[in-house]
Amino acid sequence: GAGGWGASYQQPAPKPGRGRGGVLAGVLIAALVAGGLGGGLGYTLARNNDEGGSTTVSASDTGGSVKREAGTVAGVAAKALPSTVTIQAEGSNGEGGTGTGFVFDKEGHIVTNNHVVAEAVDGGKLSATFPDGKKYDAEVVGHAQGYDVAVIKLENAPSDLNPLPLGDSDKVAVGDSTIAIGAPFGLSNTVTTGIISAKNRPVASSDGSADSKASYMSALQTDASINPGNSGGPLLDAQGNVIGINSAIQSTGNGGFGTGQAGSIGLGFAIPVNQAKFVAQQLIKNGKPVYAKIGASVSLEETTNGAKLTEQGVGGSDPVEKGGPADDAGLKPGDVITKLDDRVIDSGPTLIGEIWTHKPGDEVTVTYERGGKQHTAEVTLGSKLGDD
Numbered sequence: 001g002a003g004g005w006g007a008s009y010q011q012p013a014p015k016p017g018r019g020r021g022g023v024l025a026g027v028l029i030a031a032l033v034a035g036g037l038g039g040g041l042g043y044t045l046a047r048n049n050d051e052g053g054s055t056t057v058s059a060s061d062t063g064g065s066v067k068r069e070a071g072t073v074a075g076v077a078a079k080a081l082p083s084t085v086t087i088q089a090e091g092s093n094g095e096g097g098t099g100t101g102f103v104f105d106k107e108g109h110i111v112t113n114n115h116v117v118a119e120a121v122d123g124g125k126l127s128a129t130f131p132d133g134k135k136y137d138a139e140v141v142g143h144a145q146g147y148d149v150a151v152i153k154l155e156n157a158p159s160d161l162n163p164l165p166l167g168d169s170d171k172v173a174v175g176d177s178t179i180a181i182g183a184p185f186g187l188s189n190t191v192t193t194g195i196i197s198a199k200n201r202p203v204a205s206s207d208g209s210a211d212s213k214a215s216y217m218s219a220l221q222t223d224a225s226i227n228p229g230n231s232g233g234p235l236l237d238a239q240g241n242v243i244g245i246n247s248a249i250q251s252t253g254n255g256g257f258g259t260g261q262a263g264s265i266g267l268g269f270a271i272p273v274n275q276a277k278f279v280a281q282q283l284i285k286n287g288k289p290v291y292a293k294i295g296a297s298v299s300l301e302e303t304t305n306g307a308k309l310t311e312q313g314v315g316g317s318d319p320v321e322k323g324g325p326a327d328d329a330g331l332k333p334g335d336v337i338t339k340l341d342d343r344v345i346d347s348g349p350t351l352i353g354e355i356w357t358h359k360p361g362d363e364v365t366v367t368y369e370r371g372g373k374q375h376t377a378e379v380t381l382g383s384k385l386g387d388d
Contacts, residue, residue, distance in 0.1 A: 071238060071239065073179060073191070073193055075240075076179055076236060076238070076239070076240040077179065077181070077191045079240055080102075080164060080179075080181060080234065080236060080240050081131050081181065081189055081191070082130065082131060082132070082162065083102055083103040083161070083162050083163065083164045084100060084101070084102045084103075084130075084131070084164075084181045084182075084189070084233060084234065085100070085101050085102070085103070085110055085128035085129060085130055086098060086099075086100060086128070086129045086183045086188040086189070087099045087100060087101050087110075087112055087116055087117065087126065087127070087128050087138075087152070087232065088125075088126070088127045088128075088129070089116060089117050089118075089119045089120040089124060089125075089126055090119065090120060090124050090125045090126075091119035091120060091122075091123075091124040092122065092123040092124055095119055096119045096120065096124070096125075097116075097119070097229075098183055098186050098229050099112055099113060099115075099116030099117075099182075099183070099229065099230075099231045099232045099233075100112065100116070100181070100182040100183050100229065100230060100231060100232045100233030100234075100246070101116070101128060101152065101232045101233070102164050102181075102232075102233065102234045102242065103161050103162060103163045103164060104151065104163055104164075104280055105161075105163050106159075106161050106163060107153070107157065108136075108153050108154035108155075108157025108158075108161060109141065109151050109152070109153050109280070109284055110128055110138065110151065110152045110153070110154065111149065111150075111151055111232070111245065111276060111280050112149075112150050112151075112152065112231070112232030112245070113148050113149065113150060113231045113232040113245065113247050114143045114144055114145055114147070114148045114149060114150040114215070115148060115205075115215075115231065116150065116231050116232040117140055117143060117150045117152060118143070118145075120140065121140050121143060125137075126138040126139065126140065126152055128152065128154060129188070131188070131189045134158070136154040136155060136156065136157065137154075137155045138152040138153060138154050138155060139152060139153055139155065140152050141153050141283055141284060141287065142282075142283030142284065142286070142287040142288060142289070143283070143289075144279055144283065144288075144289030144387065145213045145215060145387045146213060146214075146215060146216065146289065146291060146356065146387060147215065147217070147271065147275065147276075147279045147289060147291075147356065148205070148215035148217065148247055148271065149245065149271065149276050149279040149280060149283070149289070150232075150283070151280050151283045151284055164234055164236075164240075164241075164242050165240065165241045165242065166241060166242050166273050166277055167237050167239075167241030167242060167243045167273060168243075168273075168274065169220065169243050169244060169272035169273045169274045169275070170272075170274055172196055172199065172220060172237070172243050172272075173196065174195075174196050174197065174198060174199060175195055175196060176195060176196045176237060176238070177193065177194075177195055177237065177238040178193065178194050178195055178196055178222045178224045178235055178236065178237065178243070179191060179192070179193050179224065179235070179236040179237075179238070179240075180192045180193070180194070180222070180224040180225070180226055180230060180233060180234070180235050180236070180246055180268070181233050181234055181236070182226070182227075182229060182230030182231070182232075182233030182246060183229040183230065183233070184225070184226070184227035184228065184229045184230050184264075185227055185228060185229050186229055187229070190230075192224045192225040192226070193224055194222050194223040194224030194225070194266075194268075195222065195223060195224075196220055196221070196222055197221040197222055197223050197267075198220075198221040199220060199221070200218045200219075200343060200354075201218070201219045201220070201221045201269060202216075202217075202218060202219075202346075202347070202349055202350040202353050202354075203216070203217050203218075203219045203247075203248055203269045203353070204216050204217075204349040204353070205247075205248050213387060214349075215247075216349055216352040216353040216356060217247065217248075217269070217271050217272075217275075217353050217356070218272070218275075218343075218350075218353040218354050218356075218357050219244075219247070219248070219269035219270055219271065219272070219353075220235065220243065220244045220269070220270045220271075220272055221267065221268070221269055221270075222235060222244075222268045222269075222270060223266040223267070223268070224268060225264040225266070225268075226246050226249050226264055226268030227249070227263050227264050228249075228262070228263075230246045230268075231246060231247055231248075232245060232246070232247075233245070233246045234246070235270040242273050243270070243272070243273050244270025244271055244272055244273055244276070245270055245271040245273070245276050246268060246269075246270050247269055247270060247271050248268070248269040249262060249263075249264060249265075249267060249268050249269070250265065250267035250268075250269075251265070272357070274357075275356070275357050278359060286385070288385055288386040288387075289385075289386065289387065290359075290360060290383060290384070290385055291356060291360075291383070291384045291385075292355050292356060292358045292359055292360045292362065292381040292382070292383065292384075293324075293325070293355065293360075293381065293382045293383065293384045294324070294325050294326045294331075294355060294366075294379055294381065294382070295320065295321035295324025295325045295326045295327065295382050296309050296319060296320045296321065296324070296326040296327075296331060297309065297310040297312075297313050297314060297317075297319045297320075298310065298337075298348035298351055298352070299348050300347075300348045300349055301347075301348070302347065303346065303347050303348075304346045304347070305336060305338075305346070306336040306337055306338040306345055306346065306347070306368075306369065307336065307337040307338075307345050307346075307347060307348045307350065307351035308334070308335070308336045308337075308348070309326070309331060309332070309333050309334060309335045309336075309337070310333060311333045311334060312333075319333045320332060320333055324382055325379050325380055325381055325382045326379065328379075328380070329366065329377040329378060329379040330377055331366070331368065331377060331379075332370070334370070335368045335369070335370050336368060336369045336370075337351055337366055337367070337368045338367050338368060338369060338374075339365075339366070339367035340354045340355065340364055340365075340366060340367075341364055341365050355381065358381055359381075360381055360382060360383030360384075361380065361381065361383070362380075362381050363378055363379070363380050363381075364378075364379050364381060365377070365378055365379075366378075366379050
């Protein structure tokens, strides 16, 4: 597609709040702030300063021991926590912040968000710390701005790593229980719970850097508390399977970044694990992401009417790539796509997010309007390697 993304894209201005320990993804659509890199958090430790001695209260032995079944939140957390890490990323300029990741395989690959490690991609420093305090240097294996997924690899990885089991995000239902693990505002190994509030929620965000492209996802929405620092951490189901990567939150304001970071209002968004797994495997294999594409530029204007194929391409390119998937299916500039299979398409970003849930070579049914009439076409999605 045009501009390398299958969409024309206007770069948002870099957002403030990118000081050390305070990286935030910028608002692009729907005032979304990436739930991503931790910031400074003032806190006090309560201490017993009574020098006259202290009283110890022992638990009664008569009540029986507390038994936590594997399926309880406590049981799931106990099993999953040792396979999550808090990631510290620092750029060559000294800027950086905190995020989360989880063990993907026994070789030491960790999956996280691209915006968590973006600062450290070119000559920066990365480290990953497990809940037991063991800390490892790490390097970026591959990162995908469009998907907002990255894979890092631990140096001298331990031999006893336990990858988190991956669930099937397609089978997740609204109302299912969720468990999120992360480092909100730098508070590592935090566990929160909620439910799946919605599926296939279109979300677009940017990490706010000058050369950043947008990230698009068809997200799982959850009301589990997710805050800056949770980014890249796992969203688990009630059995402890990963169903998503916590990536973004809705903020109440339009991203009032200057005064502090946005916090949870119960609207968190996660990249579905089926998509994240495919992306991670491609990054490990090729070092670069692979994107499905329709080979046409779409308008990114806010609309509820559909995704309009633009009359002009980016940089003088054809708006509908000659011989590309959209062209082969008979689509033309000015057509408005309203459905992709059974998914309602209300805008360009929604279309991109839905296309990217597919793999190159997948066949999809596109419903579109032209001249006031509705048409359908079968489109075989093309392939694009890399973010450029």
